[in-house]
Structures are given as structure tokens and as C-alpha cells.
Amino acid sequence: MAGTSKMRHIIHSIEFGNQLSAAYPWTSKPLLVAAPMRVISGPQLAVAVSRSGGLGFIGPGEKPQTTAVDLESAKDMLSHSPISQPASNSSSLDQSSSLLPIGVGFQLWNGDINVAASTVSRYRPAAAWLFAPRHGQAEVDNWAVRLREACPGTKIWLQVGTFNEAVEAAASDTASRPDVLVVQGTEAGGHGRASDGMGFITLLPEISDATRGSGIPLFAAGGIADGRGAAAALAIGAAGVVMGTRFLASQEARVNKDYQNEVIRAADGASTTVRTQLYNHLRGTFGWPEQFSPRTIINKSWVEQQAGAGFEDLKKSHDLAVKEGRGWGPEGRTATYAGAGVGLVRVVDGAGAIVEKTRSEAVEIIRRLQELGRD
Amino acid sequence: MAGTSKMRHIIHSIEFGNQLSAAYPWTSKPLLVAAPMRVISGPQLAVAVSRSGGLGFIGPGEKPQTTAVDLESAKDMLSHSPISQPASNSSSLDQSSSLLPIGVGFQLWNGDINVAASTVSRYRPAAAWLFAPRHGQAEVDNWAVRLREACPGTKIWLQVGTFNEAVEAAASDTASRPDVLVVQGTEAGGHGRASDGMGFITLLPEISDATRGSGIPLFAAGGIADGRGAAAALAIGAAGVVMGTRFLASQEARVNKDYQNEVIRAADGASTTVRTQLYNHLRGTFGWPEQFSPRTIINKSWVEQQAGAGFEDLKKSHDLAVKEGRGWGPEGRTATYAGAGVGLVRVVDGAGAIVEKTRSEAVEIIRRLQELGRD
The missing domain is CATH 3.20.20.70 (Aldolase class I)
Known part of the structure; x- marks a missing residue:
């Protein structure tokens, strides 16, 4: 049975x-x-x-x-x-x-x-x-x-x-x-x-x-x-x-600490996280086998890519934001890898x-x- | 606490x-x-x-x-x-x-x-x-x-x-x-x-x-x-x-019964099911609000669409398969809505x-x- x-x-x-x-x-x-x-x-x-x-x-x-x-x-x-x-x-x-x-x-x-x-x-x-x-x-x-x-x-x-x-x-x-x-x-x-x-x-x-x-x-x-x-x-x-x-x-x-603060802040993990290779590429990491991709908290790089921005523009904005200490946060631009359970982490x-x-x-x-x- | x-x-x-x-x-x-x-x-x-x-x-x-x-x-x-x-x-x-x-x-x-x-x-x-x-x-x-x-x-x-x-x-x-x-x-x-x-x-x-x-x-x-x-x-x-x-x-x-047999047969629900509006459209159902789509067991209609087949061709093949009683099954062409847990149903x-x-x-x-x- x-x-x-x-x-x-x-x-x-x-x-x-x-x-x-x-x-x-x-x-x-x-x-x-x-x-x-x-x-x-x-x-x-x-x-x-x-x-x-x-x-x-x-x-x-x-x-x-x-x-x-x-x-x-x-x-x-x-x-x-x-x-x-x-x-x-x-x-x-x-x-x-x-x-x-x-x-x-x-x-x-x-x-x-x-x-x-x-x-x-x-x-x-x-x-x-x-x-x-x-x-x-x-x-x-x-x-x-x-x-x-x-x-x-x-x-x-x-x-x-x-x-x-x-x-x-x-x-x-x-x-x-x-x-x-x-x-x-x-x-x-x-x-x-x-x-x-x-x-x-x-x-x-x-x-x-x-x-x-x-x-x-x-x-x-x-x-x-x-x-x-x-x-x-x-x-x-x-x-x-x-x-x-x-x-x-x-x-x-x-x-x-800014990365960690973003993990604490982010809620509704189903809609505020996404799987994409974009942030690997923005950080200069290439070569991941195509069967894998990372889940990350969404920020401006993703939003602008979805709105049609090209990679070169996104890369320039990303590098500047990181250089000026604005990499993380909802207005940030760099990788903030986290799972869909991020809304449970407070x-x-x-x-x-x-x-x-x-x-x-x-x-x-x-x-x-x-x-x-x-x- | x-x-x-x-x-x-x-x-x-x-x-x-x-x-x-x-x-x-x-x-x-x-x-x-x-x-x-x-x-x-x-x-x-x-x-x-x-x-x-x-x-x-x-x-x-x-x-x-x-x-x-x-x-x-x-x-x-x-x-x-x-x-x-x-x-x-x-x-x-x-x-x-x-x-x-x-x-x-x-x-x-x-x-x-x-x-x-x-x-x-x-x-x-x-x-x-x-x-x-x-x-x-x-x-x-x-x-x-x-x-x-x-x-x-x-x-x-x-x-x-x-x-x-x-x-x-x-x-x-x-x-x-x-x-x-x-x-x-x-x-x-x-x-x-x-x-x-x-x-x-x-x-x-x-x-x-x-x-x-x-x-x-x-x-x-x-x-x-x-x-x-x-x-x-x-x-x-x-x-x-x-x-x-x-x-x-x-x-x-x-x-x-053919639909039910396919539910029993299908395993590895993560890879054998997918969310798509294709099967609604093949069955002549239009108008679903875009925020929704159904999960279905994959069959030839999906496989051929992924390979580039146009809707009109898929529709003809679909209607013929249904008419001839070949709608369901891995070689079938019509909607077989089921969840990703289908592999647990035996x-x-x-x-x-x-x-x-x-x-x-x-x-x-x-x-x-x-x-x-x-x-």
C-alpha cells in the first residue's frame, strides 16, 4: 500500500x-x-x-x-x-x-x-x-x-x-x-x-x-x-x-554591510528576487555553465535591463555605483544574491x-x- | 523573540x-x-x-x-x-x-x-x-x-x-x-x-x-x-x-481516460510540466487575463513550438490529433493540465x-x- x-x-x-x-x-x-x-x-x-x-x-x-x-x-x-x-x-x-x-x-x-x-x-x-x-x-x-x-x-x-x-x-x-x-x-x-x-x-x-x-x-x-x-x-x-x-x-x-542591510530590507521574495546571469556579467564573471544561474534581489540594473537598456550602459552605471559606494540597495546596481525566502529574514x-x-x-x-x- | x-x-x-x-x-x-x-x-x-x-x-x-x-x-x-x-x-x-x-x-x-x-x-x-x-x-x-x-x-x-x-x-x-x-x-x-x-x-x-x-x-x-x-x-x-x-x-x-493515463505516466514533474498559454489557444480558449497561465504536461505541441513551429501549423496538427483520438500522451498535442507533483501520482x-x-x-x-x- x-x-x-x-x-x-x-x-x-x-x-x-x-x-x-x-x-x-x-x-x-x-x-x-x-x-x-x-x-x-x-x-x-x-x-x-x-x-x-x-x-x-x-x-x-x-x-x-x-x-x-x-x-x-x-x-x-x-x-x-x-x-x-x-x-x-x-x-x-x-x-x-x-x-x-x-x-x-x-x-x-x-x-x-x-x-x-x-x-x-x-x-x-x-x-x-x-x-x-x-x-x-x-x-x-x-x-x-x-x-x-x-x-x-x-x-x-x-x-x-x-x-x-x-x-x-x-x-x-x-x-x-x-x-x-x-x-x-x-x-x-x-x-x-x-x-x-x-x-x-x-x-x-x-x-x-x-x-x-x-x-x-x-x-x-x-x-x-x-x-x-x-x-x-x-x-x-x-x-x-x-x-x-x-x-x-x-x-x-x-x-x-550594505548587502546585508538589503537582505534585511527586502520583502515579498517571490517578486523581489529573480534568476539572471546579468549580475555575474556586470561584475565581470563570465563562463558559468549555462545550466546554472543565480537568484538575486532586484535593483536598478535589472529594472533598466528589462526596460531595454544595453549592457554597456548598465556596466558603466554599475561600475560607477560600486565605486561610489552605492552598489547595494533598491537603488543599487550590483549583485545581491539571496533566495526567495529573503522576506522571512528580518x-x-x-x-x-x-x-x-x-x-x-x-x-x-x-x-x-x-x-x-x-x- | x-x-x-x-x-x-x-x-x-x-x-x-x-x-x-x-x-x-x-x-x-x-x-x-x-x-x-x-x-x-x-x-x-x-x-x-x-x-x-x-x-x-x-x-x-x-x-x-x-x-x-x-x-x-x-x-x-x-x-x-x-x-x-x-x-x-x-x-x-x-x-x-x-x-x-x-x-x-x-x-x-x-x-x-x-x-x-x-x-x-x-x-x-x-x-x-x-x-x-x-x-x-x-x-x-x-x-x-x-x-x-x-x-x-x-x-x-x-x-x-x-x-x-x-x-x-x-x-x-x-x-x-x-x-x-x-x-x-x-x-x-x-x-x-x-x-x-x-x-x-x-x-x-x-x-x-x-x-x-x-x-x-x-x-x-x-x-x-x-x-x-x-x-x-x-x-x-x-x-x-x-x-x-x-x-x-x-x-x-x-x-x-487518456488524460488520466498521462497523469499516471508522467514523471519528473519539474522538467515534464510547464506554464504556457499555448494549450488554451490550441483549444480555442482566448481571453485569460495575462497574469495567469496554466501548468501542463509537455507534449508534441510544446516541443514543436519550442523548435519554431508557427501557431497555425500547431493548431492544424492539434485539431487532427484530437479528432483522431490522439490528443493525449507524450506524442499527443492537447492540454494536459497537471501540477509539478505529477511524478508523485502513480x-x-x-x-x-x-x-x-x-x-x-x-x-x-x-x-x-x-x-x-x-x-
Whole structure:
């Protein structure tokens, strides 16, 4: 019976999540993750999230070499003030306790696999999050194998935004198969699927039904900004929950204050954010594989482009605005990447407080929903 | 503290839902609703859903006058075999027990307000679901006032797909303010917002935060096809749950068998469905307000249009295919409206069984999620 089958999914997702939690013994359930936002997710943010029982990721830096600098900082912070972990009582814990209790993200299409492998080998992060390959699963497989060789304890997380990506990843060889699939819905900020994305509300359960046999836990990303979204993600079958935009408004985010203020100000994320390559190009970033584009808060560059302005004019206005410190805000002109959940983000908090609040909200919401079963 | 505020939201949504349940005394919690799909949601479907403790809606018919014919059938079915309701012990129940325990949907832009009012006056449905106005809230207000005059016990449900629509509706006068807001995410099948929609995963909580003072319960629609989606909708703050596409695959749906087979067959809803006016035009339906478009399963008409085929050629091929009984299917050419959750719909069931299964799955999922709070 279909009902029983869905029960199994939920039970499996809880079990998959439990197995993963065992590999990350400092974490609390439900497992909350801070996404590896490029440059913005630095060592302070990642360590603060892990210190509160979540899993923090360091994002890709300006250059492949920057990741090692960030990991060195994180290692330094963690050696001065370690995260307490349960006493080791198994070889699995022995292995995990020798890992750095944070993750690191790699953007594949313009990454450097050799630099990445030597960085992972040296710093032993608990997770490596792969995303944005130019050449699909073959490229992902290559990275997964190399990083596993570099540090066998590092779990491989793979971000997908389509059903086919997920099914292909789940079917790849044991040596390259990811340990975690992050199912990113189209509401997500920053780079995701350009035109074939969808919310995780349909994407995740379809992927769950198709990949259950693989035993790979699914994490939900895209549009989650508080305990309500986190509880919904768990209900749909996620083993854990990823937030990005919410952490743009954290004290530890490596983000310009004007950018952060705009995240706080923006409301009605459905109409004030859009996916477009325009802002990459205005900032001089070209070469993104065409299957990806970033979601950004709309400002004058977008409005004027829609009204017919040419790129050269937009570029001049953009560069001048940035030079004069008017880059961000509703009258601004530069990239303000954020998800459609931006309207739910209204205050800057410490990253640790965000993790704890979101987790306790989710747990309390689930508790209160129990009342529905009692007529 | 924000966490406390979110707790209040969830508690409020449960309370709002409880108040609504009191007006629909035959329903079970969580309240599951079958959307008023045009023509497809006939009296058999609506009555079967209500008979299983949900709330079934009759959809708009081919003409405004068709609704009365469908309601007459439903009334007939219900008088031969009434839905048992708890013994009346309050004036509210007295009023509700004189209502027909189903709802009816009105498509405003091409509806007839006079026919609608006389139909509601005569059949006293428990709910009237308004959607697709050409002229925004003013048009909705007009309908709400007229239908309330026609039958004061009939609750006014309003479908919205944007933050602004919801805020405007919640701020309208007491006489016209809706009793329920259906927040339809962009994953939904059939007609919804053409280009400014978003998943309910961000839309509903933002609307909830902005309209809480109005006391209007929010129902989630779009992408929900089983107990996982239903549980997620409740977690995000919905007082109840709407499904459409799932009921396309019900025995009671007034739908061509080839259409229904295509709903069962289609998978990967993110890539096999699309929003477009093409199929309205191929079927000879023009005049939809530009802010709306329907989500449909892709077939040859769409593929060939994307490849550059002109409308006249597509129309000829469409009409021939329909005439020869090849309208539906992956090689078909006509409208196959369905939501992005279509990949979760894999079997035709009785509508009552769908309601019961979805409800019990949702309750069981919420129960199992409790384990997450216990580390």
C-alpha cells in the first residue's frame, strides 16, 4: 500500500539522518547546515554553526588557494577552543574525531581538483560539498574519487537541482557515489538550476522515491529560513536542512554591510528576487555553465535591463555605483544574491543563535502539530 | 523573540483551522480539500471527498449555468445518502447543517455573478472558492459581497498566488474579506500566476506573517500529492491542505481516460510540466487575463513550438490529433493540465481512499518526526 511505502520513506530518512549524525558526533538533531556561500561563508560562520550543533561549511574563495587559508583559520579557532564531542566509543567516532568538524564547498566548473585534493588531505574537513560541474556526473565522480583518496573520512556531499542529476549520482559507482545529496529547490539564492529547477516540495519526494535503494540521505535546500521551513523539509522526507540566505544576515557572514542591510530590507521574495546571469556579467564573471544561474534581489540594473537598456550602459552605471559606494540597495546596481525566502529574514543574529532558534522552532512545531491527530 | 513569534503562528494556524473545522462539522483534521478543477471536479468527486471527511469542491463548468446542474446532482446524491455529522449543539452547527457539505468554485474573469449568486442562494454550498479575477481585489470584493448576500452561511475562499494579493484581500472590508485564503504555489497545475509565482514554502509563511492579524486561515496548494506534502504544508503554517493533481487520478474525476493515463505516466514533474498559454489557444480558449497561465504536461505541441513551429501549423496538427483520438500522451498535442507533483501520482484510486490515505500518512509522519526531538 502506498501509505505504508511513504511511512517507510520517512522512517528511512530518519534512519539515514541518524547514521549521518553518528559521523558528525557534535551535531544535534534535526541537523541544520549552513550552505557554502562563495566568499561569504568564511571560517567564523562555519565554526559558529558547528559550535551550536549544526554543520557549517566554508564556501569557495576568490581563488582555489583561498580555501586553505580559510581552513587554517578555522583549524586555529577550533584548536584554541575545541567543540566538545561525545567520548569516542567506536572506530567510527575515532575516525570522525580526527576530522575538522566543519565542511568545505567546491565549485567544480572553475575549481582546481589538485589544489582541492591537497587542501582536503591537509585539513581533513568532515564534509566536502561539490556543486556546479560543467560536465555533469562524470566530472563529479572524478572529484569524489580524488577527494576520498585525499581524506577517506571526508563525506562527499553533492548538490543537485534536478531529478536526473540525483538519479545519476545515486547510480554511480561506490567509489564516487555521494554520501549525501543536497536537493536544492529553485527558491534558493545564489547559483542553482537556471531554468529546469522546481521547489523541493515536489523535487525531494520524487528523488526520495527514486533513490531510496541507494541509502543516500537527502538534505533540503532552497527557501528555508526558519523553523517552519525546517519542519516542512523534515516532513517532506529530508534527513536534514540547509539554509543559506538566513546566514547572510548573521554576524559572522563575510558580507558587505550594505548587502546585508538589503537582505534585511527586502520583502515579498517571490517578486523581489529573480534568476539572471546579468549580475555575474556586470561584475565581470563570465563562463558559468549555462545550466546554472543565480537568484538575486532586484535593483536598478535589472529594472533598466528589462526596460531595454544595453549592457554597456548598465556596466558603466554599475561600475560607477560600486565605486561610489552605492552598489547595494533598491537603488543599487550590483549583485545581491539571496533566495526567495529573503522576506522571512528580518534581523541580523549570531550564527549560533540562528541554528539554535531554528532547531528549537522546528522541534516545537512538530510537537504542536501532534494536536492535529487528536480530534 | 522571533522563535516565540513563530510558535504563535503555528498555534494560530491550528486555532484558525479548528474554527474552520467547526463550520464544517463532518470534516476530520487535518482538513484535506479537493480543488475546484474546471469540468474535472464534478459532483461525484466533490461528494466522495466530503464523505471521507475532506471538503470537496465542484469546479466551474463549461458554462456558468452548468454549476447548478452539478449542484443538483450533488444534492441528489447527498439526500439519498447523507454524510453523517455530529449532533448539532450550537447555532453555528445549526447553520452549517443546513448547508450542502461541499464547495463550489467560480472563475471570476469569465464568470456570471448573477448566475453564481442565484446558484449559491438555491444550493447553499458550504464554501465558494473564487479565483482568477481580471480586475483584482475590487472584482473579488464584489463577488464576495454578492455571494454572502445570496447565502450568509457560505464561506468565501479566495485563491491567491502572490504576497500582494493576499495582503490586499486580508485588508478588505469585513463584508468582503475572505474566510479562507488558499495560497497557491507555482508548482500547481492548471491556472495560476503566469510569471510572478513562487512555491508555498516561502510564499505561505511570508503571507502568514503579514496577515496573521486578520485571523484568516491559510490553506496551502500547489505540489502536494501525498501525506508528505500535506505534513509539510501543515509544518509551514497552513491550516489545511489542497490537492488538485492527485484527484486527476481518482475514479470520480470527470476526465478523459487518456488524460488520466498521462497523469499516471508522467514523471519528473519539474522538467515534464510547464506554464504556457499555448494549450488554451490550441483549444480555442482566448481571453485569460495575462497574469495567469496554466501548468501542463509537455507534449508534441510544446516541443514543436519550442523548435519554431508557427501557431497555425500547431493548431492544424492539434485539431487532427484530437479528432483522431490522439490528443493525449507524450506524442499527443492537447492540454494536459497537471501540477509539478505529477511524478508523485502513480495510481488511480477512489477519491475517498486518497483523502483517507493522505490524512493518515500526514498524521503518521508528524508522529514519527517526534523522534527527531529525542536525541
